[in-house]
Every structure is written in C-alpha cells, then in structure tokens.
Amino acid sequence: MFFEAQHTHSPIHRISELAQELLFYRINESDFVMDATMGNGYDTLFLWKKVKPTGKVIAFDVQPRAIYQTKELLRNNGWKEDDPAVELILDSHSHFVKYVDRPLKAVMFNLGYLPGSDKEISTSWTEMKCVMDHLVHRYLIVGGYISIVSYSGHDEGKSEQAELLTYVRNLPSKYWGVMEITRSNAAESAPKLILIERKE
Numbered sequence: 001m002f003f004e005a006q007h008t009h010s011p012i013h014r015i016s017e018l019a020q021e022l023l024f025y026r027i028n029e030s031d032f033v034m035d036a037t038m039g040n041g042y043d044t045l046f047l048w049k050k051v052k053p054t055g056k057v058i059a060f061d062v063q064p065r066a067i068y069q070t071k072e073l074l075r076n077n078g079w080k081e082d083d084p085a086v087e088l089i090l091d092s093h094s095h096f097v098k099y100v101d102r103p104l105k106a107v108m109f110n111l112g113y114l115p116g117s118d119k120e121i122s123t124s125w126t127e128m129k130c131v132m133d134h135l136v137h138r139y140l141i142v143g144g145y146i147s148i149v150s151y152s153g154h155d156e157g158k159s160e161q162a163e164l165l166t167y168v169r170n171l172p173s174k175y176w177g178v179m180e181i182t183r184s185n186a187a188e189s190a191p192k193l194i195l196i197e198r199k200e
C-alpha cells in the first residue's frame with residue numbers, strides 16, 4: 001500500500017508518532033477505539049480525527065490533569081464538549097469493561113508517566129495485564145489492533161516492559177500478529193513500539 005501524498009511523515013525515531021502512522025490506514029470513520037493512557041491527549045486527538053463524526057474514542061487516565069490537558073488540546077482542534085465521538089474517563093484503564101459495551105477496533109497505550117508531572121503516577125503491569133487479558137479474550141475485534149509504546153529507561157518501566165514482552169511474545173501466532181519496533185542503533189533502553197493485530 002502506498003501512503004497518500006497529503007499525509008506528512010514524522011521522523012521514524014519518534015516512536016509515539018510512528019504508532020499513529022501505523023494505525024492511520026487501519027482505523028476508519030465510525031470505528032470504536034480506545035486511548036488507554038490519555039496523558040496530554042495526542043493519541044486521543046489522533047483517534048478522534050480518524051473516527052469522527054460517527055465513531056467514538058473512549059479515553060482513560062487516572063489524573064485530572066490529563067483530562068484537563070486533553071480537553072484543551074481537543075478544543076483547540078475544533079472539538080465541542082457535547083460531541084459524542086469522545087468520552088474522557090477519569091479512571092484506571094483496568095476498569096474499562098465498566099464503560100465499554102461493544103468490541104474495539106483499536107487500542108493505544110503510551111506507558112510511563114505524564115511528561116512534566118508527578119513521576120509517582122505511572123502505568124503498572126498489573127493494571128495493564130488486566131486490560132490485555134480482556135482485549136485478547138473478548139474485546140478486540142478480528143482485524144483490530146493494539147499499539148503500545150513502552151519505555152525501559154527507569155526501573156519500573158524496565159520490569160513493566162519485561163513482563164509485557166513475555167506476555168505478547170507468548171500470544172499464539174495463529175491468532176495474533178505481534179511486532180516489536182525499536183531503534184537498533186540506540187541504547188538498549190530506547191523506547192519500543194509493540195503492534196499487535198488480531199488475525200482471526
């Protein structure tokens with residue numbers, strides 16, 4: 001497949017933007033998608049632009065500041081509070097089944113902590129595993145995708161990434177396509193992008 005001329009590419013080392021590029025042609029208007037780690041809202045904005053006006057993005061974060069930042073970003077891009085194509089939820093992604101009543105086409109994770117905020121509030125493998133189990137067993141549709149940007153530069157991130165890699169590498173290849181992308185000529189701790197596709 002060839003990219004359309006109007007889509008501008010970001011440098012390939014910006015791995016969170018690469019995640020968006022890989023999902024760009026795999027998400028359509030009217031899809032139901034999830035941003036599991038809202039943060040400053042860049043992935044929520046990307047997903048909203050892809051699925052509006054008939055689809056929906058549901059986004060989670062445990063910090064009120066993330067909701068505030070994401071609303072600001074969306075508003076600056078033309079979003080209105082009464083737009084049903086976005087639902088921002090102040091809760092852990094580990095509780096997403098309380099809010100999601102139908103299967104998802106795509107889920108984005110950007111792990112770690114909110115840049116410029118309290119580093120104590122970081123994602124954890126325990127909560128993430130809970131989401132992954134639900135997605136794998138029920139909530140991701142065939143032809144659906146999970147993208148995960150994972151960092152191992154700090155101690156917690158290191159163990160989170162190790163558990164995550166063990167989990168995704170053990171997904172049966174008959175049903176799941178799993179790719180790991182990283183900068184080969186950078187430090188071992190450079191961020192990794194994991195892209196997962198449900199095959200059948």
Ligand SMILES: C[S@@+](CC[C@H](N)C(=O)[O-])C[C@H]1O[C@@H](n2cnc3c(N)ncnc32)[C@H](O)[C@@H]1O
Pocket residue numbers: 036037038039040041042043044060061062063066091092093094109110111112113114115121122123124127
């Ligand atoms: C690296 S930031 C996400 C960046 C975001 N994708 C963006 O585009 O700006 C990680 C976020 O995950 C949030 N987080 C941590 N644990 C969480 C959980 N259990 N459920 C939902 N969000 C969580 C943090 O509060 C933080 O805002």
